[in-house]
Amino acid sequence: MSTKTTLSDLTGDYVLDTTRTRIGFVARHAMATRVRGQFDEFEGGAHFDGDDPSKSSVRLTIQAKSIKTRDRRRDDHLCGTFLDTDRHPTLAFTSTTVQQLADTGFRVTGDLTIRGVTKPVAVDFELTGAENDPRGGTRVAFKGGVTIDRNDWGVNWNAATRLMVSAKVTLELDITAIRQA
Known part of the structure; x- marks a missing residue:
């Protein structure tokens, strides 16, 4: 964040810059290796109140079929069996x-819905940058993450899955958003 920029200067409504945002995850497989993946299709936005961050809000919708792990068979399995x-x-x-x-640190608590199940989660974010883009708009960048237990959302296949894939999944969020005029 520029030394001249204050949180107050960043107040406004934002939409995700989907070309510069990454929504990823990491899960242990067979407790020895990690499977990394990401979702490629999503949309969202936020209202940020720099004077009173408690008046801020965030929303995100991810297309579940856009999951990518660099293994098409695994992606198909995740879409069908795990995420339905x-x-x-x-x-x-x-x-x-x-x-x-x-x-520049924030905790965003909210409702996460997966497979039709809604549970509360708290995601810690760090404001990592703010700048004016060449078109005169303001961009902000946040990095955050949270570890969830996928079983809380019914993301499971069978008893063997509990042994092969860790229940703990870390969600990794590298967010860039553009302030709307």
């Missing part, structure tokens, strides 16, 4: 509270 994308085509997050933790 035919019946649950999206994953969604809607914030309920935003709390400022430090100068």
